[in-house]
Amino acid sequence: MKNTKNYRKLRSVTQFVFFLLMGSGVVAQKLTKQEAIRLALENNFGIILATNDIEVAENNKSVLNSGYLPTLSGNASAVYNRDNIEAQFANGETNVLNGAESDRYNASVNLNYTLFDGLGRFYNYKRLKEQYNLTELQARETIENTLLQLFTVYFEIARLTENNEILEETLRISQERITRANYQFDYGQNTKLDVLNAQVDVANDSINLINAKQQLLNTKRDLNLILDNELTQGFEVDTTVSFINKLQISSFMEKAMENNVRILRNQSTIKINEYDVKVSKSGYLPTVGLTGTYGWNKNNNNAAAFLATSISDGLSASVNLSWNIFDGGSTITRIKNAKISLENTEIQQRQVEQEVKRDIANALGNYENRLQVYEIQQQNVITNQNNFERSKERFKLGQITSIEFRLAQINLINAQTNKNLAKYDAKIAELQLLQLTGQLLNIEF
Template structure:
């Protein structure tokens, strides 16, 4: 039993030592040129080029743009070419007015018709004008939908990009903690060798170093996950390794009133809901236009030839134009126009209600985001002070420990305080950066940011 216990201790010691070596080796790889430096502007460019959802949304926008034509609205005439040939074989018995009669079995007749026919609706209660305006509004709605998709994608890319930088900064803090723990082991070992401290202190220093190594390795996994997530958004191979070169510390300051005004003016979701609301008003007017007379001009040029073995004519051929005007006046169609107009009004009311709901949701999201953004900025100032104090405290505690004027517990506490302060500062800076990007998205300025970083 004792032998098993000794063997287990040896195995654990080897594993811990390997973990520390793996952590150091991995960080050496991070500092090497194997990691490709990537700016936010480049990440955005790659992501927008490769994102399939944006390509689909752009196709929808192109479809809406293609639909905005005079022909689709009903302004232009329709021209058709028609041709037909008919053959018949009939038994004929005819009695003429003159008293003559004719009987023939298997009389054949052939008819050939060809024409070019045109129709042009010259008046339909102004419905064609409303349809054209509606098509233009639908194009505008599709554009706002596309813009919203682009903004959402930009936000996701920026969030993932800064998360990669955030994870790397956390790794740097944990590496600094490991270096202090490694130095502490050397000092404790030297003291133990000359009999100035107990083995307990040396073992505690090694245990703390192993705990720091474990935290470091866990953070390496977080960094790798952040890299995979970014590659997914960029449409890249998951094995590509990037170093995010843009800092999370560059944070803009915004005025509440100016930003709220821009949100109400430029928010793509709000503009899309507003455009959809306007579009539904045309449905009502288009249905109402059906109550008016419809005037259609028509004309055709035709050719016709008949050949028959029985009857008054053995052959007949004609060519020429015919044209005219046709007026259609709706008198009664089962009250369907009334029903469709009522439904169009309900759809219009629903669109107005939907707009008001979206407006409330956008304002509420802005209020929440701006409030969190202000708190994050306050936390940055506080944690900067804490980090400065903790840095000075760890330097003093380390010097005192080397001189034997403080215990390893005091040094460890100062060490953890410094680590926690740095990590909290990173948390606040990352939160503020993401909230800043969210504010840009809500205010419709994230596309302008894209132009700036490119």
């Protein structure tokens, strides 16, 4: 009777723990891959900053910032005088004026336009457009890195979710086993050692599940940080994984060097440096400018002046040429430095191409290797599942010990969790390969 009471007490406690571990049964929010991408594009800090950089670059490449438009300025002034004047005329007469008042007013509109500046603004305008392209490529690289980071965490949540399901099933089986062991002990069919072994396994399985659930919650918080979104801790992710067929991978590999963002970004930098050389060379050529002015003047003179009032207005225009024949060597120095910068970026381009080729080859090898591991792990799960089912039947018949049954159970757990790890490792390797081939933003997730 004492053993029966202890068993009932233990059973109630373990059932309570099991209920807590399994959750309350509330339907959780589903976070699809597409929804995760949308949230990342809208909320991720890095992507927002990159988008703002694109807007700045777009403003800079506008014609308003090109130097091709004229400048127009307006000036106006008013002057008031109150003087004491003693005026002596040629005939010897003297005239004294106290508090003589006079005022002057003028206004003008000035137009300045550069007709020719040695093609400096022409190449600078092209440079600004290329700078915009470079900023877009930098933003694309930021988005690719963010999506790769996003799915690394997203698939880690998926892996931990499936592992939790495995551990929950393991705990359920261990619960059944402890129930069977206590009944058998009550009826004298086994020893106390079998009951204790079952209790130890239930405790270990409970601890493993508790730790796994905590790890899952922590990883979900990591995803919230990437998305900058306070999703409820109970949200679930999509655990389905599909792989791209080999023909598509081959087609992506053929154009990898044309689409890789690092190579494209360096090519854009080369173009910018080429324009820098041409802009610097414009210092050798003259500058031709056009100036136009429309002015209006009015003078109200005092009594000592020859004219009491005068009003004038008029239009004037001029063309001027400026040629800096020798500027102390500044232009020569700028050209030399610009050419060195261009040469450096060309050298970097060759280096980047070699590094990208290596990275793509490594990524392809890793991807193929992890796919093979995943296939092997799938077969390993089937083998261990069959072994566990047979061990379970033999354990019920008393043909194997609880230790042998537990070993079969642990082998199945390891096979299942290793299969999950291999599946998501292969998917992440595929995404890394797609990023290197420049196709990460062109596929359906």
